[in-house]
Amino acid sequence: MKNTYIYFGTKGYVNTPGVAPSSNIAALATTTIANSGLLTVTKANTVVPNTLPYRVVIVGGDQVDNVRGTDYTNDFVTGALFNVDGDSDINQDDKFVGQATELTSAKAFISGNGDGVITIGDNTATGGTVGSDAASGFTMTTADTVIIEQTKRADEVGNGPTAGTTLSVACCYPMSSFVGANPIAYGKTHYDGTVLDQTNLHFVKRDGTSATDEIILIHKAGKYPEIVKAMEAIKNSGVYNRAITFYDLDVDGNETFIGGASLSGNNDLGIVGCFRKA
Amino acid sequence: MNYIIANDQGTLTSLGAADQTVMFPSNMILGMDVAEDTGINLFVVSPLDTNDGDALLLKHANTNTAKLDHRKLIDECVSLINGDYNGAAVLFDAANDVKLPTQVLTGSTVTQD
Numbered sequence: 001m002k003n004t005y006i007y008f009g010t011k012g013y014v015n016t017p018g019v020a021p022s023s024n025i026a027a028l029a030t031t032t033i034a035n036s037g038l039l040t041v042t043k044a045n046t047v048v049p050n051t052l053p054y055r056v057v058i059v060g061g062d063q064v065d066n067v068r069g070t071d072y073t074n075d076f077v078t079g080a081l082f083n084v085d086g087d088s089d090i091n092q093d094d095k096f097v098g099q100a101t102e103l104t105s106a107k108a109f110i111s112g113n114g115d116g117v118i119t120i121g122d123n124t125a126t127g128g129t130v131g132s133d134a135a136s137g138f139t140m141t142t143a144d145t146v147i148i149e150q151t152k153r154a155d156e157v158g159n160g161p162t163a164g165t166t167l168s169v170a171c172c173y174p175m176s177s178f179v180g181a182n183p184i185a186y187g188k189t190h191y192d193g194t195v196l197d198q199t200n201l202h203f204v205k206r207d208g209t210s211a212t213d214e215i216i217l218i219h220k221a222g223k224y225p226e227i228v229k230a231m232e233a234i235k236n237s238g239v240y241n242r243a244i245t246f247y248d249l250d251v252d253g254n255e256t257f258i259g260g261a262s263l264s265g266n267n268d269l270g271i272v273g274c275f276r277k278a
Numbered sequence: 279m280n281y282i283i284a285n286d287q288g289t290l291t292s293l294g295a296a297d298q299t300v301m302f303p304s305n306m307i308l309g310m311d312v313a314e315d316t317g318i319n320l321f322v323v324s325p326l327d328t329n330d331g332d333a334l335l336l337k338h339a340n341t342n343t344a345k346l347d348h349r350k351l352i353d354e355c356v357s358l359i360n361g362d363y364n365g366a367a368v369l370f371d372a373a374n375d376v377k378l379p380t381q382v383l384t385g386s387t388v389t390q391d
Contacts (some may be wrong), residue, residue: 001305002360003304003305003307003359003360005352005356007349007352058320068384077373103361109354127386153345155345160312160314160315161311161312162313162314165312165314165315167312167315167348168312169311169312169353170311170312170348170349171309171310171311171312171359172309172310172311172352172356173308173310174305174307174308174309176305177308177309203309204308204309204352205308205331206308206309206311206319206321206328207308207321207329207330207331208323208324208327208329208331208332209329209330209331210309210329213309220371240357240360241352241353241355241356241357241360242353243349243352248349249346250345252323269345271279274289
């Protein structure tokens, strides 16, 4: 009996509240393969973030003047200049609700020695142990949201399936092992304002034991019906000579989507995160 | 129903112990994943314990030059598993130098629980 197979790559995704700095630095919640599909690469304050397999974006949750480093001039989502001036100065350092700031400066943040903790420096002259300054730092509040989004397949120690391996996990299951799709309360918003949901896809566990393997999907809210229709379409696709990619992110940052029930190949489901629960 | 055979022993005379050769029905496959930077696991229901699984490690080239090899190997496995054949298909066989196109036989192993 022939069987269709489904394939999942990994796109780590973290959506966490901002942290108010203490001694000029703010350490975010720990990211792990288990909770987010991504272990943030060790990063010193000399490393430019665009060389990393992830980006860090802060979305303003309140209006505060003089908190954004002057290196950041344009909204990451809209591209618009941060030229709305909240006070009498002419800098673009005033944060407003909904503004998305990508931390692109080397001194903006550091990541510990494989511990998955990103520490962001504030925009004062001292900068604390991160070494940020008025140009590179960002002074968060707890009203802000920080999004860490994987941008290419990780190839760094700690991101593989076992100690010492580096490449992000990818996995494949026969559709006959698919045992259900479970909607999970998520209640968070992406940096572009999209409200998000989570759906867990369950498969008979690969080690043959009674538990299930879970694929975590973070996606646009309200897409659960389309996800289950897409699973049905994959099962009945009649493609037997290769695995069908539900989602993949390669080492060059190229993404592959299944699409919705029509298997369009577009990101109809609004997927922002996809990883296997460790 | 078709069957799949895998053998990691280089000579037939060395066969005779566990973790060397396995034969399983094609519908007993539990999945595949990236096992390491240069290999994938193919998981099957263990013939010794149906509440357990066996893992076949299929090696591929160094990731520095072939970071998509794991995907090619997974597709090749799917194609073989679903192939039109009667009886048994050989996934890999070190004794007869049979392997999938992207596979490297050296280091490819059968492990039974």
